[in-house]
Amino acid sequence: GGGAYGAAKAGGAFDLVRFVQQPQVLARIVSAVFALIVFACLVGDGYMSRAEDPRLFCVFNRNDDACRYGIGIGILAFLACIFFFMVDVYFPQISNTTDRKYLVLADLGFSGLWTFLWFISFCFLTNQWSWTQAEDVYFGADSARAAITFSFFSIFSW
Numbered sequence: 001g002g003g004a005y006g007a008a009k010a011g012g013a014f015d016l017v018r019f020v021q022q023p024q025v026l027a028r029i030v031s032a033v034f035a036l037i038v039f040a041c042l043v044g045d046g047y048m049s050r051a052e053d054p055r056l057f058c059v060f061n062r063n064d065d066a067c068r069y070g071i072g073i074g075i076l077a078f079l080a081c082i083f084f085f086m087v088d089v090y091f092p093q094i095s096n097t098t099d100r101k102y103l104v105l106a107d108l109g110f111s112g113l114w115t116f117l118w119f120i121s122f123c124f125l126t127n128q129w130s131w132t133q134a135e136d137v138y139f140g141a142d143s144a145r146a147a148i149t150f151s152f153f154s155i156f157s158w
Contacts, residue, residue, distance in 0.1 A: 003062055014092070031157040032081035034150045038121075039074030041147040042067050059140045060128035067127035073121050077114055077154070082150055084110070115158040122151040 019025060046067045047056040060066035084107055094100050125148045137144070 011155055012116070014089070019089070022088070027157055028081050028085050028088065030152060032078055034154045034157055035074045035077035035081065037150045038070055038147045039151075040077065041143040042070045042074065045143035046070070046120065046147070048138060048140060057136075059137050059144050060125060061131040061133075062113055062136060065127050066125055066127070066128040070125055070151065073117055073151075077118070077158075080110060082113065109117070111158050115155055117147070117157060118154040122148065122155060125151055 046059055048059055049056050058064045058067035087107070091100070091103065093118055094103070100136075129144055129148060132144075
């Protein structure tokens with residue numbers, strides 16, 4: 001066996017090809033790309049204004065909380081992916097089984113929490129989009145739908 005949490009294998013040389021082929025690394029890369037897409041769609045085309053009123057409003061039923069939630073979840077998910085990606089890089093060098101256990105449990109717990117938060121994001125954005133008036137959306141409808149779609153995909157990637 002590999003010992004507790006793979007501790008018996010600690011200290012080996014870093015192999016980039018083998019590292020990138022690991023399923024958790026691929027899932028982390030996909031999750032980061034999905035989070036970036038949601039964030040970019042909402043920041044780029046998530047807010048609009050009218051000619052008679054220059055104030056910006058969210059395209060999701062004029063509910064700024066919907067855009068803020070999606071942007072916040074996207075940013076934090078992207079940063080978490082970077083953090084856990086770096087943990088994955090250094091994980092084989094950690095020989096202390098207690099440290100390895102806490103890192104594995106932190107990754108598992110955070111992934112579970114973020115799966116739930118992406119589910120909330122999908123439901124919230126979908127609900128607000130269903131109540132959005134067609135005349136409130138001049139452009140940005142495709143970005144709004146993309147944010148909803150990639151929120152849904154993120155549920156499974158996390």
